[in-house]
Amino acid sequence: MATSATSEASSEQLLVVIDPVARRTDGESVRIAKDVLSAGAQTKVCLPDGPEEFVRALSRRGSRRLVVVGDDRALVRAVSLLHRQRELAGCALSMVPVGAALSVARSLGVPTGAVAAARSVLDGAVRRMDLLVDDSDGVVLGALRIPPLSEAHTSLEEAAGHPWLRTAQSLVRTLVPAREAPAQPPRAARLRIEVDGETLVDLDQPVEAVSVVPGERGVAEVEVRPLSVGAEASPVRAQGRTVSVSGADFRYRADAGVCGPVRRRTWTVWEGAWGLTLPGR
Structure with missing residues (x-):
């Protein structure tokens, strides 16, 4: 992945978009990030309350460099919007990770401390990275995984569940002794997996898991566990x-979310499609 030289941070103007989840979960880290960024560059701070305001903030950024303060979902949202607007190639993003879901940020090399991440925004270098883009225009920054069917179903229910319902279920479990039940093994998936048009695994071979991650020089790394x-x-x-997966309805994890069910999906690697500011080497 190529690295481009960074300009002096003090001459730049930053648009700092602070995700509402970050403001609610860790206001102190948000305040520290704002202080460090404001001390090192000209900043305009935007506090969107919902998706529509987030879109408007990005569309009005002008020549300012975008800084997302939030978790993995906030970063994926920003990259997705810029990709759909076909503006991703012409801009570089920066991130100050704040929140609980930060595995994507860590895997990309973003410092997870507020001070270190904010200083990286000011002093780091823009690194061009590959992107996985699917046939519905969705993007994957880090890893794509197809877990066992029962695991995917559970993950989707948890993501869509209501907090009050989970609390009530937990209370019932503490009051009523649970019966011992044998653990149900995850059901294997029967999928056809093709890489650049060649069949890697066909429907007659059940698989436990599939992972696809952007590699280097415009190729994806594919691993299938039979x-x-x-x-x-x-x-x-x-x-x-290109990686195509087809078969019975399946769900998949893409960065911070669970998608599907779908019967077929194709991902294509876009080489050097987006830029992220990371600590200089």
């Missing part, structure tokens, strides 16, 4: 620019 009976089966690996 269902093992007895001895552990060796994973099947491949590299390619």
